[in-house]
Amino acid sequence: MLFLLPARQIWRWTLLLMENPPSVPTLIAVKWVSVLKRSAFIIDWHNFGHTLLALSLGRNSSFVAVYRWIEKHFGKMADGSFCVTKAMQHELAENWDIKATVFYDQSPEFFHVASLLEKHELFYRLHNNIIQPLGLQDCVSYVGAGMLGHEHQETFLTRLVGKDIFLKQNRPAVVVSSTSWTPDEDFNILLEAAVMYDRRVAALLNEDDSIPDEFVWKEIYDEKQCLFPRLLFIITGKGPDKQEYEDKISKLHLKRVAFRTMWLSAEDYPLLLGSADLGVCLHTSSSGLDLPMKVVDMFGCGLPVCAVSYSCIDELVKVGKNGILFSSSSELADELLMLFRGFPNECNALHSLKKSIVEMGSRRWSTEWEEHAKPLISQVITQYQD
DSSP: OEEEEEOSSTTOEEEEEEEESOOTTHHHHHHHHHHHTTOEEEEEESSOHHHHHHHHHOTTOHHHHHHHHHHHHHHTTSSEEEESOHHHHHHHHHHSOOOOEEOOOOOOTTOOOOOHHHHHHHHHHTHHHHTSOSSSOOHHHHHHHTTTTOTTTBOSSEEEETTEEEEOTTOOEEEEEEOOOOTTBOTHHHHHHHHHHHHHHHHHTTOOTTSOHHHHHHHHHTTOOOSSOOEEEEEEOOOTTHHHHHHHHHTOOOSSEEEEEEOOOTTHHHHHHHHOSEEEEOBOOSSSOOOOHHHHHHHHTTOOEEEEOOTTGGGTOOBTTTEEEESSHHHHHHHHHHHHTTTTTSOHHHHHHHHHHHHHOOOOHHHHIIIIIHHHHHHHHHHHHO
């Protein structure tokens, strides 16, 4: 991404600010443009391009080595640098001879906890998407079938009574994950955890395997209370591995778990995060030095997160305060059981995380810009013009 800050003369730019990656040929092109236009040049390091390339070619590839040399060589030519973690700042300083200012990503103002009205209207719009299972009928599509013709008054989460909107006691717990469906996120972990949750709940309830699925679903529809809720996983995004995982999901046979994949508008995505009960992040970082923006957005909506553990994720996810980390599907399944036990009213661990996120507050992008980005940009422009 390239930003141009124009000076008074329309033919000259004061500053070129580019996001890395992409690295090649963008770094080369931007550097030469900065020379031709006599402009300052700042890089916003979000990750390393050569580590992303290594996901497909392997770290020992000679092409990756050349790519890294170009990235480092032209990266050192910048007049200033931002980076997204302290771990990346250390890497740039120690091994790249680049001094960078840490500029943490933050969510914009329109990421917020959704109101009851926003939840009702959103799930009314999403009703046709949610009612369609990826495979055979499941615990969500079965209950949704009974709502046909009443979508204005009743959604999967809410019920309109007169002019008042209420959250349903038998609603599923909504778990959200967003992805670009690429190899740096292993969704097999999530699928395995879902299967484990389903089986462990059945075992904890001493449920007979011979009980038909429809019997369990009817009890849910009739609002019979259960110690553990249904889980509705909504996975948003587009990418190359999406069809592969949809095929795997379609073959699952689960009583209390349902999956939906969808692509949401820029307006509805923040509302989904603000309506959900838990976020799951499977991002592991190609470099081990960047942070997932999706988690930042989730926190902006007051949403607790279960995230895969890796080297610098603790700069964002504070265990027991705004989320929990896991390293395996079994650990994730345990966390789902712990967080959703007693849902919706008596899941104390989940409520504690949500309360803690509100108390911690969520810094916004504008604040981070004023405190960390603007001073560096002003300094670079001043030095360049002197």
